[in-house]
Amino acid sequence: DTAVSQTPKYLVTQMGNDKSIKCEQNLGHDTMYWYKQDSKKFLKIMFSYNNKELIINETVPNRFSPKSPDKAHLNLHINSLELGDSAVYFCASSQDFRDGQLFFGSGTQLSVL
Amino acid sequence: GQNIDQPTEMTATEGAIVQINCTYQTSGFNGLFWYQQHAGEAPTFLSYNVLDGLEEKGRFSSFLSRSKGYSYLLLKELQMKDSASYLCAVSTNSGNTPLVFGKGTRLSVIA
Numbered sequence: 001d002t003a004v005s006q007t008p009k010y011l012v013t014q015m016g017n018d019k020s021i022k023c024e025q026n027l028g029h030d031t032m033y034w035y036k037q038d039s040k041k042f043l044k045i046m047f048s049y050n051n052k053e054l055i056i057n058e059t060v061p062n063r064f065s066p067k068s069p070d071k072a073h074l075n076l077h078i079n080s081l082e083l084g085d086s087a088v089y090f091c092a093s094s095q096d097f098r099d100g101q102l103f104f105g106s107g108t109q110l111s112v113l
Numbered sequence: 114g115q116n117i118d119q120p121t122e123m124t125a126t127e128g129a130i131v132q133i134n135c136t137y138q139t140s141g142f143n144g145l146f147w148y149q150q151h152a153g154e155a156p157t158f159l160s161y162n163v164l165d166g167l168e169e170k171g172r173f174s175s176f177l178s179r180s181k182g183y184s185y186l187l188l189k190e191l192q193m194k195d196s197a198s199y200l201c202a203v204s205t206n207s208g209n210t211p212l213v214f215g216k217g218t219r220l221s222v223i224a
Contacts, residue, residue: 040216041150041198041216041219042214042217043156045213058210090156097211098204098206098211100143100146100202100211100212101158102156102158102212103158104155106155107154107155
């Protein structure tokens with residue numbers, strides 16, 4: 001049983017396309033996150049949801065839109081993909097908003113051509 | 114804001130001991146975490162310190178000094194499988210970002 005699962009693992013697409021990444025956690029956690037890891041391996045928070053409510057929205061282009069239909073799911077939709085969006089995107093969850101023990105999904109390697 | 118600093122790369126020999134340092138500057142400190150990330154994989158939680166001192170967990174130990182804004186991760190009896198990036202992360206109770214990661218230290222274990 002995978003605790004935090006995200007799909008797809010690899011995503012190769014053309015500039016200008018729209019794509020989505022899905023994430024689900026079966027840990028019963030209240031908080032979910034999207035992190036972006038760039039080519040230099042720096043892991044940066046993008047969004048955080050607590051019980052389906054957006055609580056963190058870092059400086060991210062509004063082409064990125066998270067959606068949380070329930071507290072076990074946090075999907076990421078990206079419009080008008082750009083070359084600079086190429087990175088690994090990690091979904092994660094934690095017991096609550098202040099818990100720093102995160103459980104990560106396996107990552108989605110996004111390549112924009 | 115937060116500032117977290119750790120060495121970019123380190124190399125150590127199989128069987129040896131290595132210490133990875135992390136310094137941080139933050140307000141509203143709420144704990145320090147270490148994560149391990151193998152190439153091409155997700156980060157996984159290793160350890161957590163909220164009080165000063167040493168936390169030991171098998172071959173891995175983590176130390177914290179809050180007054181100095183300093184932590185280290187100690188890996189003993191190094192194995193080849195310990196080759197990975199080690200990420201220091203600070204949790205705070207101020208602002209909107211509860212966990213901020215450092216840029217990671219890539220450790221290479223050689224024979």
